[in-house]
Amino acid sequence: MSGGGDGNSAYGHTAFKRSRSHFTDRITADGGDGWPAVAGRYRLVVSRACPWASRAVISRRLLGLEDALSMAIADPIQDDRSWRFTLDPGGRDPVLGIRYLSEAYDKREAGHPGGVSVPAVVDVPSGELVTNDYQRLTLDLATEWTALHRPGAPDLYPDERRDEIDTVMAEVYEDVNNGVYRAGFASEQGAYDEACAGVFRRLELLTSRLARQRYLVGDTITEADIRLFTTLVRFDAVYHGHFKCNRWKVTENQVLWAYVRDLFQTPGFGDTVDFDHIKRHYYRVHTGINPTRIVPLGPDLAGWRAPHHREELGGRPFGDGTPPGAVRADEEVPPGGRP
Numbered sequence: 362m363s364g365g366g367d368g369n370s371a372y373g374h375t376a377f378k379r380s381r382s383h384f385t386d387r388i389t390a391d392g393g394d395g396w397p398a399v400a401g402r403y404r405l406v407v408s409r410a411c412p413w414a415s416r417a418v419i420s421r422r423l424l425g426l427e428d429a430l431s432m433a434i435a436d437p438i439q440d441d442r443s444w445r446f447t448l449d450p451g452g453r454d455p456v457l458g459i460r461y462l463s464e465a466y467d468k469r470e471a472g473h474p475g476g477v478s479v480p481a482v483v484d485v486p487s488g489e490l491v492t493n494d495y496q497r498l499t500l501d502l503a504t505e506w507t508a509l510h511r512p513g514a515p516d517l518y519p520d521e522r523r524d525e526i527d528t529v530m531a532e533v534y535e536d537v538n539n540g541v542y543r544a545g546f547a548s549e550q551g552a553y554d555e556a557c558a559g560v561f562r563r564l565e566l567l568t569s570r571l572a573r574q575r576y577l578v579g580d581t582i583t584e585a586d587i588r589l590f591t592t593l594v595r596f597d598a599v600y601h602g603h604f605k606c607n608r609w610k611v612t613e614n615q616v617l618w619a620y621v622r623d624l625f626q627t628p629g630f631g632d633t634v635d636f637d638h639i640k641r642h643y644y645r646v647h648t649g650i651n652p653t654r655i656v657p658l659g660p661d662l663a664g665w666r667a668p669h670h671r672e673e674l675g676g677r678p679f680g681d682g683t684p685p686g687a688v689r690a691d692e693e694v695p696p697g698g699r700p
Contacts, residue, residue: 362411363443363478382494383475384466388482389505396484396491398506400429403491404456406465406481408444409635409694410437410642412538412591413495414480419587420499422685423629425511430502431456432692435479437642443477457483465490499584513683517584526578529585536563538592545604545650553605561608568616575623575676582678586624593621594634597660599643603651612664622664623671628684635698636662662700 388396388403396403405421407414421430433454435444444462446454453460465483466473469490481493492498503517518526540560547553567589570577577585592600596611612618625631644656678684688694 362408362413363476382478382492382496383473384469384490384492385494385497386492387494387497387501387505388491389501390508398501398509400509401431402485404431404433404454404483404485406433406435406444406454406462406479406483408435408437408479408642409633409638409698411479412595413478415591415633416495416499416587417480417502418633419591419629420502420517420584422633422688423517423582424502424506424514425685426502426506426509427689427692429506429509430482431485433457435462437638437646439642439646444479456485457488459488464488499587503584511685513679515582515679515682517582517587519579519581519583522578522583526583526585529577530588532563533567533585533589533592536560537567538588541592541596541600541604541606544606545600545647557606557608560606564614564617568614571620572616573674575620575671575674580676581680582624582627590621590624590630593617594625595639598636598640602657603643603647610660612660618664619669619671622667622669625665626669627678631665631699632688632694635694636700637695637698665700 386394386396388394388398390398392398405417407418409415409418418432421427421432433446433456434448436447439445442461442463446452446460446462449455457465459465461477462479462481463477465481465488466477468488478493478495480495480498482491482498483489484491500518507514536559540556540563543556544553544560547556567577574580576582577589593611596606600606601610611621625634640656644651645654648654
């Protein structure tokens, strides 16, 4: 998720098109791009508000990479220089020593195109950005960082299921992950109608799929579930009202509401979600579609801990692995951000 003052005020006034990641270097086991997967060298910069960054937060926790890959959490409210570290003492990231993520981007390439986006991985020794490739980052965490995974880490991208996972993720990305943005930032009625219809058409197809199986692909949690979860968990809070994806709420769909609650209650998912950050970011930053910057009081979050009964469909959340341990004290979601 990228942006700054001018870019966010333009939302709703110009046609929306998601820009490609400009920095696509990969951090791999063999260091083929010059960036080997070693413990302590890199810092993951995220916003808990951003669904694309939240994928990396969840993957990192499920795989037990907390000690190998440190994490910086940006303020959900951007200013004209975009993501900033005002949540930290002195307004600086304590590891990178910078006030704005843009400083790491500029150190890598002055005058770079495409804005400043999260998730981003920064090389700690040099202070340079390594990658902002949100599509590839989590796949590499699952497959290239295996030597640093915790004992019992799940296989989120199993080789024998990758073709099916890739197909499902592509459909979810086009119609749901990115579809809600195309609807919310549409600048004319036809574009909105097409995008919104596509969102709910895909959600109805996913409902049929998930009515008969606990997870999207196979009987364990995979990368596909992570990518759908990060949109569904935000749906009623911001996409239904703010982005006008309001044919129905997720809480009104029995299957999807049970599915997203199942994941939310699974260690590694709900314990990374900050509803306060989510709501304040969307409603206060996207001034092109919410010029008053008023943040709504709802929706009621009380139902997120209710029984879901999805275990009746079978499935093994972590396959042959185990759940992650307790959340580190310095990474807990504050009480105001969780149900």
